[in-house]
Amino acid sequence: MSDKVLLDYGSGGRASQRLVSELFLKHFDNPELDRLNDAACLNLQGPVAMSTDSFTVDPIFFPGGDIGQLAVHGTVNDVAMLGAEPQYLTCGYIIEEGLPMADLERVVASMGQAARHAGVYIVTGDTKVVPRGTVDKIFINTTGVGRIVADPMPSGERAAPGDAVLLSGTMGDHGLTILGTREGLSFEAKVQSDCASLNHLLLKLVRELPDVHVLRDPTRGGLATTLNEIAISSKAGMEIEETAIPVRPEVAGGCSVLGLDPLYLANEGKFICIVPEKDAEKALEIMRADALGHDACRIGSVTAENPGKVSLVTPLGGKRLLNMLEGEQLPRIC
Amino acid sequence: MSDKVLLDYGSGGRASQRLVSELFLKHFDNPELDRLNDAACLNLQGPVAMSTDSFTVDPIFFPGGDIGQLAVHGTVNDVAMLGAEPQYLTCGYIIEEGLPMADLERVVASMGQAARHAGVYIVTGDTKVVPRGTVDKIFINTTGVGRIVADPMPSGERAAPGDAVLLSGTMGDHGLTILGTREGLSFEAKVQSDCASLNHLLLKLVRELPDVHVLRDPTRGGLATTLNEIAISSKAGMEIEETAIPVRPEVAGGCSVLGLDPLYLANEGKFICIVPEKDAEKALEIMRADALGHDACRIGSVTAENPGKVSLVTPLGGKRLLNMLEGEQLPRIC
Known part of the structure; x- marks a missing residue:
C-alpha cells in the first residue's frame, strides 16, 4: 500500500479490499467482520439500545487520546447510559485523500484497542476517501447496539424530587x-x-x-x-x-x-x-x-x-x- | 432559525436543540425519536442484520434523487440484502457551516419521505456542524438494523455451480x-x-x-x-x-x-x-x-x-x- 491514502482506497474495488483486509481486519479482527458481507448478522434478544455519533475532533491526536478511541468511547458510553451492555459497533470512515497512511493506521489501531478494552465487536464498516479539501483529514461515525440490562431503564425524564x-x-x-x-x-x-x-x-x-x-x-x-x-x-x-x-x-x-x-x-x-x-x-x-x-x-x-x-x-x-x-x-x- | 447553518447548531446547546426539534423531529417524526435520549430503545428478536454507510455524494442534489434519500436507500438495501426486514435507522449529519438552511431542509425532508416509503423509523441521530472548508456541504451516515427473515440467509459465499x-x-x-x-x-x-x-x-x-x-x-x-x-x-x-x-x-x-x-x-x-x-x-x-x-x-x-x-x-x-x-x-x- 502507498504511504498516503489514495482515492483508489475508497473505490469499492480491489484497492479498497486491500485497505480493508490489510488495515481494518488486522486491527478489528473478529468472526463477524471477517465475513465481509454488506451487513453483519447479530444475535440480539429483547430490548436493545442503539446510538450513533459522528466524530470530527480537531486535532485527530491529542494528549490522552485520538479520534479513533474517542469514536469507540463516545458511542459505547451513549449505549451504556440506557443501562445497556454495548455489544456491537459499526464504523464509517471518511478520509481525505493524501492522509499519511501511518496516521490512519495509528487511528485504526487505537480504535481496535479501545473496542477490545470495552469488550465490543466492530462488526461492519464503510470507508470513503474524498478528494483533498473536501474533508479535514478524517471523520469517523460509530453506531452501537447492545441489550438493555436495567429494568426499569435509566432515562432523562426519571429524575424525581429528593433524588x-x-x-x-x-x-x-x-x-x-x-x-x-x-x-x-x-x-x-x-x-x-x-x-x-x-x-x-x-x-x-x-x-x-x-x-x-x-x-x-x-x-x-x-x-x-x-x-x-x-x-x-x-x-x-x-x-x-x-x-x-x-x-x-x-x-x-x-x-x-x-x-x-x-x-x-x-x-x-x-x-x-x-x-x-x-x-x-x-x-x-x-x-x-x-x-x-x-x-x-x-x-x-x-x-x-x-x-x-x-x-x-x-x-x-x-x-x-x-x-x-x-x-x-x-x-x-x- | 437563521437562513444559513451556523456552528451554533452543532454545539449541543440550545441552538442544537432548536435545529433538532424544528427540523429533524418535524420530518422524521416517530415515537422513539421523540424521546430524545442519547440512545434509542428498540425491540429486536433473534438474528438481526446491521449495516452502515457514509454518503458523500457530490452534487448533493441530482436528477432522480439527493443525498438524503440516497442515505436511506443505501442502508435499507444493504440490510435487506441479508434477507432481513430493515426496521430502524440512525442518522449522523456532518454539515458545513454556512450551508443554506433551505438545502438542509430539502435533504432532511427527502430523507424523511424515503424512510416512510421504505417503512423504517429513523430512531436516533447526531448533528455536527464544522467550520467552513472542513467538509464539503454535507455528509450523512446511516446505520440500519432489522430482523433477518430468510433462513438460511442469503450470503455472498452461497453461489453454487449450476445456479x-x-x-x-x-x-x-x-x-x-x-x-x-x-x-x-x-x-x-x-x-x-x-x-x-x-x-x-x-x-x-x-x-x-x-x-x-x-x-x-x-x-x-x-x-x-x-x-x-x-x-x-x-x-x-x-x-x-x-x-x-x-x-x-x-x-x-x-x-x-x-x-x-x-x-x-x-x-x-x-x-x-x-x-x-x-x-x-x-x-x-x-x-x-x-x-x-x-x-x-x-x-x-x-x-x-x-x-x-x-x-x-x-x-x-x-x-x-x-x-x-x-x-x-x-x-x-x-
Whole structure:
C-alpha cells in the first residue's frame, strides 16, 4: 500500500479490499467482520439500545487520546447510559485523500484497542476517501447496539424530587485539552483528555442498584447543558453546590486564563448519575471503587421547586440560575 | 432559525436543540425519536442484520434523487440484502457551516419521505456542524438494523455451480447521472439515478422463495466488481452473457462518449439475485411484477470451472475475463 491514502482506497474495488483486509481486519479482527458481507448478522434478544455519533475532533491526536478511541468511547458510553451492555459497533470512515497512511493506521489501531478494552465487536464498516479539501483529514461515525440490562431503564425524564445528583469525576478535562492542543497553548501542568469507555462501571452500577433513575454523560455543552436537559425532561428542578463540582486545579487555571467555564466544557469519560436518596452512598461506593469513578461525589439534589431549571448554590451561599449553553463554545470538540 | 447553518447548531446547546426539534423531529417524526435520549430503545428478536454507510455524494442534489434519500436507500438495501426486514435507522449529519438552511431542509425532508416509503423509523441521530472548508456541504451516515427473515440467509459465499445469476434491471444509471451532473454535461436524453429502496421487493422474494443463495447490490465498483466478490467468496466461477446485461441506450451512449464502462458504474436501486436453477423463472416473475424489477433478466450461470473468476461471453461468442475494478473510476458517487 502507498504511504498516503489514495482515492483508489475508497473505490469499492480491489484497492479498497486491500485497505480493508490489510488495515481494518488486522486491527478489528473478529468472526463477524471477517465475513465481509454488506451487513453483519447479530444475535440480539429483547430490548436493545442503539446510538450513533459522528466524530470530527480537531486535532485527530491529542494528549490522552485520538479520534479513533474517542469514536469507540463516545458511542459505547451513549449505549451504556440506557443501562445497556454495548455489544456491537459499526464504523464509517471518511478520509481525505493524501492522509499519511501511518496516521490512519495509528487511528485504526487505537480504535481496535479501545473496542477490545470495552469488550465490543466492530462488526461492519464503510470507508470513503474524498478528494483533498473536501474533508479535514478524517471523520469517523460509530453506531452501537447492545441489550438493555436495567429494568426499569435509566432515562432523562426519571429524575424525581429528593433524588441525589452524583458526578463520577472532574469536569472540563477533555474540552480544555482539545482547545489547548489546537491553539498550541502549553499549560504549566499536564492537562489531558479524560476519554474512556464507561460501560464496565455503568453495568456494575445498574446491576447492583436496580433503580438508577438517570445516567447521562456531559459531553458537548458540558455539565450545565446536560443538567438542564435532565431538568426539562423530568419536569423537576435541581440545586447544585458549586463548590462540590470537582475541577482539577490545572483545568481551573487554564479556564480562567482563557475565559472558559469548565461547567460548559465537554467531557468524554464522566457521567451524571441520579439515584433515590437511599441509594446515594452505595452508588458513590461503587463508583469510587473503579479507577474511572475515583473522584465521584455528590453535587446536589433534585427538587420539586423550579421545574426545568438548575440553580447553582455559590460558595457564599447565594443562588444563581445555571443556564444551558446557548451557542457554540468550541467547534470540533468531539 | 437563521437562513444559513451556523456552528451554533452543532454545539449541543440550545441552538442544537432548536435545529433538532424544528427540523429533524418535524420530518422524521416517530415515537422513539421523540424521546430524545442519547440512545434509542428498540425491540429486536433473534438474528438481526446491521449495516452502515457514509454518503458523500457530490452534487448533493441530482436528477432522480439527493443525498438524503440516497442515505436511506443505501442502508435499507444493504440490510435487506441479508434477507432481513430493515426496521430502524440512525442518522449522523456532518454539515458545513454556512450551508443554506433551505438545502438542509430539502435533504432532511427527502430523507424523511424515503424512510416512510421504505417503512423504517429513523430512531436516533447526531448533528455536527464544522467550520467552513472542513467538509464539503454535507455528509450523512446511516446505520440500519432489522430482523433477518430468510433462513438460511442469503450470503455472498452461497453461489453454487449450476445456479442462475439474475439482475433486477439496467446498469450504470446512477453513476452516469452523478458524473454528468457534476461535470455539467447535458445528455441528449434524460438520464437519471435509479436510487430506490428495494426492501419490499426483496422481502417478497425471500418469503416466496426460501432458498435464495445470494442477494447483493452492485453499488461502488459496479456489476463487474460485485460479481467478482461473489465468485471469490463462493469459490465458484461465473459465466455472464454480455448481451444479456440491460443498459439503457442513453446510458450506453453517454458511457461511450465519456469512455466509461457501465459494468463498473455504481447503481443504487438494483440487485443481483443468485438462485438454484429450478427457482430462476419464479424469481424473475416476482421481480418483474414489481416496478423496481421490471427489467429483471437472467444474465448468466455459476460454474464449477474457474473458481473466483467471472467470464464474460461476448456477442461474437468469445470469452474474456471480467476483472474487478482496480482503483477509483469516480470518487464521491455515493
